[in-house]
Amino acid sequence: xxxxxxIGYGSMGSMIITGFLSSNALKPDEIIISNRTKSKLYNIxxxxxxxxxxxxxxxxxxxxxxxxxxxxxxxVKEVIEDIHTKISxxxxxxxxxxALTIENVESVFQGKxxxxxxxxxxxxxxxxxxxxxxxxxxxxxxxxxxxLFNSISTVKIIEEDDFEVGxxxxxxxxxxxxxxxxxxxxxxxxxxxxxQEDANDMVIKTLYGTAKLLHDKNMSFEExxxxxxxxxxxxxxxxxxxxxxxxxxFDELFKxxxxxxxxxxxxxxxxxxxx
Ligand SMILES: NC(=O)c1ccc[n+]([C@@H]2O[C@H](COP(=O)([O-])OP(=O)(O)OC[C@H]3O[C@@H](n4cnc5c(N)ncnc54)[C@H](OP(=O)(O)O)[C@@H]3O)[C@@H](O)[C@H]2O)c1
Numbered sequence: 432x433x434x435x436x437x438i439g440y441g442s443m444g445s446m447i448i449t450g451f452l453s454s455n456a457l458k459p460d461e462i463i464i465s466n467r468t469k470s471k472l473y474n475i476x477x478x479x480x481x482x483x484x485x486x487x488x489x490x491x492x493x494x495x496x497x498x499x500x501x502x503x504x505x506x507v508k509e510v511i512e513d514i515h516t517k518i519s520x521x522x523x524x525x526x527x528x529x530a531l532t533i534e535n536v537e538s539v540f541q542g543k544x545x546x547x548x549x550x551x552x553x554x555x556x557x558x559x560x561x562x563x564x565x566x567x568x569x570x571x572x573x574x575x576x577x578x579l580f581n582s583i584s585t586v587k588i589i590e591e592d593d594f595e596v597g598x599x600x601x602x603x604x605x606x607x608x609x610x611x612x613x614x615x616x617x618x619x620x621x622x623x624x625x626x627q628e629d630a631n632d633m634v635i636k637t638l639y640g641t642a643k644l645l646h647d648k649n650m651s652f653e654e655x656x657x658x659x660x661x662x663x664x665x666x667x668x669x670x671x672x673x674x675x676x677x678x679x680x681f682d683e684l685f686k687x688x689x690x691x692x693x694x695x696x697x698x699x700x701x702x703x704x705x706x
Contacts, residue, residue, distance in 0.1 A: 432461075436495030438488050438510055440466035443527060444501030445475070446554050447583065452479060454556065456582035465491040492517035497525070497575070504528035504695070508702060511539045518542070523572055529598040530695040533565050533591055535703040543567045545576050546591065548598045551605050553583040559601040560584040563591050595692040599685065607684070612638055 435457065437448055448464065451457040459479035465488050466472055472484050485491035492498060492514035502510055507526055518524075523543040526536065536544050544565045552558030560580040564573045577586045589597050599607075616630040623630075644650050650658075660666035 433496045434463045434483065434494050435461055436485070436491045436498040437462060437464045437501060438466075438491060438498065438514075439501035439503075439506075440464055440471050440475070441501065441503070443549055444499075445471075446551070447499075447501065447527075447549055449475065450553050450556065450583035451579055454582040456579050463491050463494055488514050489517050492522075496521050497523045497572075500524060500526040504531055504699070505702070507531055507536070508539055511536070515540070523568065523576075525576055529594055529602065530692055531699055532696065533563070535699055537565065538703050543572060545573070546594070547576065547580060548594060548602045549580070550584055550602050556583055558584050558605070560586050561589050561594060561597045561601055562586055563589055563594070595689055596685065599688050603688065608638075 437444060440448065444466070448462070452459060452462075459481035460483075463483040463485050464472055464475070465485035469484070476482055476484055483494075485494075488510060496519060498514070498518070500507055500510055507528055511524065518540070520542065522540075523545065524536065524540055525545040525547060527547050527549055529548050531546075533544050533546055536546075545568055546563050548561040550558035550560060553560070560583070562577060562580060564576070568576075577588070580586050587597075587601075612634050613631075616627065616634045619625060619630045619634075620627050625633075641655070644655060645652070656670060660670050
């Protein structure tokens, strides 16, 4: 039986592959991995000796129909061109670069393509993975990819046009949320006797509890706010400050990230149109 191939074992690749293995979505003897720096694969091979390590990407492509490409955005084209001669007609490429359009990839590979935006929160089997498939991917092949990512996250199938805002809301969001709450904790230290460590601890535990209320109790943002911010109380005054300041900040955030997406997309268009 053909193996499932993974090219690129960096921050995302290692998290996703170990997630698939530890959730039993894949068995070690079903997969083959290739990474530019072979020494990075030492630990996973030690933990799962049945995993096959490919000598190079060409060797991997020769053994696989489903090929996950987890290299940096700018290296995807080079990898596909490298393995092109070994890819079968039935090959299915799955890649994780947000700004790289399926149209770009189709200019170098005319087969089945899926685009996935994973999330660092999959390290704790949480968060959302965004997925879309091109029209050559049939239902069974799409389900295979969706099921794998469902084993480490919640999958949301979206239109490719929504990937920019979608990846801000999911993939970039852990960093945005961390920044917001770091600022919150730092400001509390300036106004109290708490040290940073204590303030961080209180904020993180409260953040976790808030997420559980919203998620597990299916509580809406509005209901949660109204339960805490009693009329005429202290929280209500704090909420007014946030209502006043935050919309402008988030409008600016989306403008900045969407401009950056456009810039990267146009650089990638140049890279792919050089063919
Ligand atoms: N970080 C996130 O939260 C996040 C979220 C969603 C999507 N993404 C996307 O995920 C992709 C990967 O990001 P990352 O943070 O995992 O990058 P990374 O840590 O730099 O990992 C990339 C890996 O690919 C390997 N590689 C590069 N060229 C190769 C080649 N020709 N053949 C085989 N292996 C090769 C690298 O090998 P070496 O070991 O030699 O460097 C490295 O291990 C990017 O497109 C990024 O935009 C990231």
